Amino acid sequence: MWTAQSMLVRIAMSAVVMGAVCVEGGQAQPNRTVRVTAEADPTDAAVGETVHLTVRVDGAPATVVQTPELPSTTHLEPQQRTPQTRQIRASRGGRLRQGVVFSWRLRPRQQGAARIQPLTVVVRGKQYTTAPLRVRVSARTGAPDAPTLTRPDGASSDPSLDVRDLFIRARATDDRVYQNEQVIVEYSLFYRPRIRLRRSRVAGSWDAPGFWREELDVAARPTPQRRRTDGQTYETVVLKRVALFPTRPGTLRVDPLRIETEAQGRMRMQEDGPSLRGRFEPVQIASEGLSLTARSLPEGAPPAFDGAVGQFVVRTTAEADSASVGEAVTLTMQVEGTGNLATLPPPSVESPPDVEVYEPTVETDIERDGSRIRGTKTFAYTLVPRSGGRHDLPTLAFSYFDPDAKRYKTHRAEPPTLYVSGQEGPRAVGRTSDGLPVGDVADAREASEAQWVRTDRRPLYRSAWTYLALLVPALIVGAGVAYRRWRDRPGSSPDETTPALDEDRDRLQEACRHLRRGADASFYDAVGRTLRAFLAERLGRAGPNDVPRTVLDRHLLRHDVPADLRNALYDVLDRCDEARYAPGSASVSPEDVLANAHAVLRRLGPQLPRPDDPAPRS
């Protein structure tokens, strides 16, 4: 019991003492002067470097200081919107000094004077304003020597994502090489396994001035590989692999590779607690730049050396060791190995007496799927002997510098001997069976061979003549129709063999159909009915079967139908009746009957009035 009472007393006393200390502390601060200062470091920076803006509040605890907003800046790009905050607690002369420091990272964007406008800090409701700051920005001194991660203006800053989580690493196989020696530069993307990326693309340009460049193949859809570096586990992907060949000695720079991507980090709520995924935010990451030193090749290059650097194997073959005069023989040199094959010039070949040596044909086969550029280059020389006998072909020599052995090497092919038969002058020296020269272009052509065309000829679809030509069929139709109308105009002399008018033809269509089917009886019946219907229509009464031939003749005479036409009409009608009532006894072919019916109708048409015409005067 005593023990319990004593304990309560002790707790109560402790609480009183601690409260007194807190009150004293809380009351001591207001009496001190609050001092707010801003500082930029460094004040001389290059484009792309980082400038730290630090605002220090002395004389006030962090609990009474409002977190300030980043002031507006000129030519400085903020790397973060929310400042890093650090509290200060120090005891000096027995007094407790408290304060808080806010800091931002800024990046100079262009050369010149950069400014940071005054910044306002509110401490216990009272505003304190700093002085404006200036930073002198110089031009970029060179490529950054470390990977960077930047965010575009206005993007939110994901605290779970920084350059240690996501970066591009550039690595060269060697930083000190000989001129024209191959060096492989590889750019790999490193990102922590918890990070997700999307919409990645190369940003800006990449260049390597002073180098001949040959791209090596990398997977278009690579599978990330897990690696540990600096004590951390990363997923890595090779972005670019390029073979560089220095074209001149000196210190040469290789640009950093930049990509833009959208990254999603993992927001950790508390230590060892649950974690949530943040939003995808756009970031730009860049590798470090590289600086390579290219050394001049050592002295003492052999005469056959023409700049080749690497490791090569040389094979030389002759197509044949015997030939006849004028027959082409191919001498082939194949250079295979690792090095800059693209710029490898053909070895020079001295022309032996009485053998013509033509410029070689060159074929290059470069393999880009390995870790280095390698391949084969083949030079095929065409030799044409001019005289018979034994000819020692030229020696082919190829020299190169081996950077591993640090010395020059020379391959010499044994000069093959060519035995040539025949002594007479060649008829077709260096020519193929088609008469075309071997190892040269075909001769120029004579003026008589030229078939001239205009160079300003337009494609068919753009030529106006094309569309004008399309009018030709229409003109033909128009001209034909006009010609027919002219021929069939009233008053023109009728011809028994000319086609009937469309109206008459339409009348006889049924007869024509029967004729095509071979139904003769129906054909004659249709012709007879057509003629009778026509007469009934034009004479305004029943057909000729219903009236005696004399009555019909009187009607026709009244309309001045000539005797020959009347006889032709009666002849057609009689033949139709004859064929109907005595089939097989027709003395005239159905085609002739049809033609005559056409002619009769065509001639009667103008003679007999139409039903709507005024009646003729009797």
Next chain:
Amino acid sequence: MRLLAVVLGGLGLVVSPAWGQPFSVSQQFGAAHEAYAHAQYEEAAERYRALLDSGHASAALYHNLGNAYVRLNRTGEAVWAYERGRRLQSEGPRLQHNLEYIRRRAGLPQGGLPPTGLGAVVAGWSPLVLFGIGMLALCAGAFGAVFRVGPGRSVAWYAPIVWGPVGAGLLLVAVALGASYVQAQERRAVVVSEATPLRSAPADTASVDTTLRPGRIVEPNTKRDKWARVRVGAETKGWIASRALREI
């Protein structure tokens, strides 16, 4: 028939000047040829170019111009000239031989850039020939339509005789125009500058994907300012300075 003769005669008058061989052009060609024969290749090339500038061309002219460029070691322009010549005379063995020779000598891939899509279908077609056949068929159909009427021979046969040629003619004319359009869209160009960089973007500072040799055939697609986006291989695309190209 008289009408047909008049129409064909008129067409002949229209197209015959294109097949004529101007005397003065032959003279200029002869002068250029003489300069070439005397190994004055620069002058020969100038004279051949002047002929082209005057609006006249022939496969022989392009052949000789290409030869002059070969002698002057201007590989890209030589390939351009030979390729232009092949457009006028696709089956010329000498042009083909010269092209193969210059490509072998320069280490260029043999063969050009094969056309794709419809261009591959109509490659080698002659729209003019198709159009001519189509027009003849149309004219034949028009004659049949006009003179189809006659005693005893009218309606039985005119439909297939008239409308068959008209339909075939219209189809051929449409195919000819379509082939002409597709062929005109299949553009090719030759790299004529030395070691031309193929860049990833239309800017001098853009990264260089590869370097193209003079004489390399490319397919220009898009133009932007002084840059042209080109297709080099089946998949390789990039930007190249327009001045480094000469269209075939």
